[in-house]
Amino acid sequence: MTLNQILTPQIEAGIQQLYGVTIDKVEYQATRKEFEGDITVVIFPFLRQIKGNPVEIGTKIGEYLVENTAVIERFNVVKGFLNLVVSDAYYIEFFNAIRLEEHFGYKTPEEGDKAVLVEYSSPNTNKPLHLGHVRNNLLGYAVSEILKASGKKVYKTQIINDRGIHICKSMLAWQKYGNGETPETTGLKGDKLVGNYYVKFDVEYKSQIKELMAQGMTEEEAKKEAPIIKEAKQMLVDWENNDPEVIKLWEMMNQWVYTGFDVSYKNLGVDFDKVYYESNTYLLGKDEVLKGLEQGVFFKKEDNSVWIDLSEEGLDEKLVLRGDGTSVYMTQDIGTAIQRVNDFGDVGGMVYTVGNEQDYHFKVLFLILKKLGFEWAESLFHLSYGMVELPSGKMKSREGTVVDADDLMQEMTDTAKTISEELGKLEGYSEEERAELFKTIGLGALKYFILKVDPRKGIMFNPKESVDFAGNTGPFIQYTYARIQSILRKADFDYSTKVEGITLEPKEKELLKLLAEFPVVIQDAGRTHSPALVANYVYELVREYNSFYQTVSILGEENTVLKIFRVQLSEKVGMVVRDAFALLGIAVPERM
Numbered sequence: 001m002t003l004n005q006i007l008t009p010q011i012e013a014g015i016q017q018l019y020g021v022t023i024d025k026v027e028y029q030a031t032r033k034e035f036e037g038d039i040t041v042v043i044f045p046f047l048r049q050i051k052g053n054p055v056e057i058g059t060k061i062g063e064y065l066v067e068n069t070a071v072i073e074r075f076n077v078v079k080g081f082l083n084l085v086v087s088d089a090y091y092i093e094f095f096n097a098i099r100l101e102e103h104f105g106y107k108t109p110e111e112g113d114k115a116v117l118v119e120y121s122s123p124n125t126n127k128p129l130h131l132g133h134v135r136n137n138l139l140g141y142a143v144s145e146i147l148k149a150s151g152k153k154v155y156k157t158q159i160i161n162d163r164g165i166h167i168c169k170s171m172l173a174w175q176k177y178g179n180g181e182t183p184e185t186t187g188l189k190g191d192k193l194v195g196n197y198y199v200k201f202d203v204e205y206k207s208q209i210k211e212l213m214a215q216g217m218t219e220e221e222a223k224k225e226a227p228i229i230k231e232a233k234q235m236l237v238d239w240e241n242n243d244p245e246v247i248k249l250w251e252m253m254n255q256w257v258y259t260g261f262d263v264s265y266k267n268l269g270v271d272f273d274k275v276y277y278e279s280n281t282y283l284l285g286k287d288e289v290l291k292g293l294e295q296g297v298f299f300k301k302e303d304n305s306v307w308i309d310l311s312e313e314g315l316d317e318k319l320v321l322r323g324d325g326t327s328v329y330m331t332q333d334i335g336t337a338i339q340r341v342n343d344f345g346d347v348g349g350m351v352y353t354v355g356n357e358q359d360y361h362f363k364v365l366f367l368i369l370k371k372l373g374f375e376w377a378e379s380l381f382h383l384s385y386g387m388v389e390l391p392s393g394k395m396k397s398r399e400g401t402v403v404d405a406d407d408l409m410q411e412m413t414d415t416a417k418t419i420s421e422e423l424g425k426l427e428g429y430s431e432e433e434r435a436e437l438f439k440t441i442g443l444g445a446l447k448y449f450i451l452k453v454d455p456r457k458g459i460m461f462n463p464k465e466s467v468d469f470a471g472n473t474g475p476f477i478q479y480t481y482a483r484i485q486s487i488l489r490k491a492d493f494d495y496s497t498k499v500e501g502i503t504l505e506p507k508e509k510e511l512l513k514l515l516a517e518f519p520v521v522i523q524d525a526g527r528t529h530s531p532a533l534v535a536n537y538v539y540e541l542v543r544e545y546n547s548f549y550q551t552v553s554i555l556g557e558e559n560t561v562l563k564i565f566r567v568q569l570s571e572k573v574g575m576v577v578r579d580a581f582a583l584l585g586i587a588v589p590e591r592m
Contacts, residue, residue: 281339315364488567538580
């Protein structure tokens with residue numbers, strides 16, 4: 001049980017006995033640094049039911065707790081805040097209950113619980129993954145792992161956008177200018193090769209527009225009349241009509257891209273339970289729209305197009321089916337959501353990891369699904385995130401100015417190598433071990449830098465700043481973990497004995513208080529879909545551990561019981577650091 005769970009019924013009983021009233025909630029907060037205490041009860045909410053001076057009320061509740069529970073040793077009241085000092089015995093008991101063979105703070109799903117489906121990545125097959133995809137993948141993967149740890153069954157999915165005019169642009173450019181080259185003949189990853197032709201198309205298209213404008217056309221006319229865009233549009237029509245040659249080309253180039261994506265996903269450390277393809281889902285949803293039309297959820301306009309009016313919800317009218325019966329993205333998303341529930345069977349909610357430029361789209365989608373009467377539509381969440389930019393500015397795929405995900409991961413690994421070599425801490429490592437360590441540090445730096453920021457905020461990403469062995473960075477936390485493993489290797493005695501009856505140093509108590517927060521942090525991060533809560537918690541934990549490490553002797557302590565306790569404390573802090581980082585998809589090195 002958490003401290004809050006122990007104290008709440010005691011406080012409720014005390015107020016009932018002292019004032020004869022029943023309260024419905026106890027509000028806690030961390031005790032401010034300038035006051036003595038481990039946890040603070042906020043008295044002000046009680047004043048709605050108890051008339052009197054908040055200091056006097058706090059004093060009476062504090063006296064009741066000291067007399068009636070072994071957990072509270074003493075208290076002080078500052079205005080309307082009751083600061084409680086928790087006994088060492090409580091923290092020692094909590095500490096001994098942490099089992100090394102279990103994931104402390106993790107919960108398992110209850111029988112019969114519905115699963116949560118998390119969608120992330122969802123790239124196009126006309127270009128490789130870039131920095132924006134990196135944030136998307138890291139967020140989606142971390143939220144999936146955090147939801148699992150909080151006690152939810154989770155399915156990870158993505159939908160690959162493998163059809164449309166943008167795909168045809170790459171295909172056409174390769175057909176016209178590729179001379180039959182392949183990933184094998186060029187040595188390029190397939191997604192990079194295809195991405196090069198997407199850029200090539202744009203270069204040729206702009207050249208043709210310029211030429212037509214020189215002949216007297218307006219820019220708007222030239223954009224429509226350029227031969228290459230007309231060819232691309234015809235290729236899309238041919239694809240939709242199942243032209244065998246176009247389908248064959250489409251399948252070949254898409255497979256190049258999927259093979260390339262798999263390499264990137266493996267390097268990034270993310271995975272999926274099921275992959276959907278837009279080419280299979282783009283016709284879904286029409287039947288649902290027609291059903292909704294019969295139910296009065298949608299309405300038809302004179303041109304036969306189908307719409308929904310959301311003006312009562314503060315939005316506007318939204319098209320869900322064109323007049324010619326063809327679908328729009330909203331139609332597909334309605335159908336795909338329903339298809340996923342049918343596929344998995346036990347889905348009770350979904351999380352869509354998509355950038356904040358799609359906020360409006362998801363508001364509309366969720367409202368439509370609710371109006372169509374799906375129970376699970378009450379538990380849909382748009383994990384909306386801000387863009388990632390570099391000091392050099394915004395990225396553009398068509399112009400080839402994006403930061404390639406593979407290149408970025410390699411750059412992070414190289415940066416970690418340079419800094420590690422400058423620090424000169426690599427004695428005794430084989431070349432293979434060094435390469436693995438550089439990758440662990442580099443990717444840890446990248447992932448932590450991105451995940452420590454609230455998802456809703458934009459990020460200005462600076463690779464060198466993220467690979468720093470001091471401050472709120474991945475390598476600083478990894479280094480602390482490695483330091484703990486070094487202590488455990490040097491502890492050449494049996495430190496498995498259960499520890500009891502010791503008086504805690506202030507730094508030890510602070511560490512134990514932070515350890516006790518981990519289960520709450522997991523639940524909060526799962527509820528708010530924010531990996532940043534886990535990232536910043538683990539930073540606070542290692543910062544507190546380093547302060548403890550500098551303040552008290554561990555292996556040099558003469559008192560055997562205290563020495564055993566401090567080694568065990570180090571071990572359990574290390575375990576929580578490892579498990580917290582695992583939720584973020586970050587590895588920790590045993591040596592550094």
